[in-house]
Amino acid sequence: MAGGWSRDGAVQDQIDASVExxxxxxxxxxxxxxxxxxxxxxxxxxxxxRRQAIPGVQLCISCQSELEEVESGAPGINRRGSKDSQLR
Known part of the structure; x- marks a missing residue:
């Protein structure tokens, strides 16, 4: 489905490019x-x-997990709340 002046498949091309x-x-x-x-x-x-599975690995699993947790920036708290709290 084209929209406006775009050709058919243009949206899918953008999605594919973003994924690539x-x-x-x-x-x-x-x-x-x-x-x-x-x-x-x-x-x-x-x-x-682990060294054979991941070329260039420099951290053990524990330290890598901690690093990824810090880098993700996920606070681990659901700040959106439940539906009940939003209805009040």
Whole structure:
């Protein structure tokens, strides 16, 4: 369905381009190169399976999870509230 002066499929092309751009940004954020044998943060040994599965890994699972939680900025609190509280 075209809208205005746009051709058929233009919206889907925009969606596809947005998805491709997001995938490329994610790929650029992946570590590459040699994996560390010990975590850069806590110094614990990184399991061999993790080092083989993720090239360039520098953090253990615990430290990586903490980093991702901090980077996500998610407060962990539902600030929207429940429907009941919104109706009052």
């Amino acid at each position: 751009e997001a995938v490329e940004r994610a790929r650029l954020g992946l570590a590459t190169g040699m994996s560390a044998e010990a975590c850069e943060e806590c110094g614990k040994k990184i399991p061999e399976a």
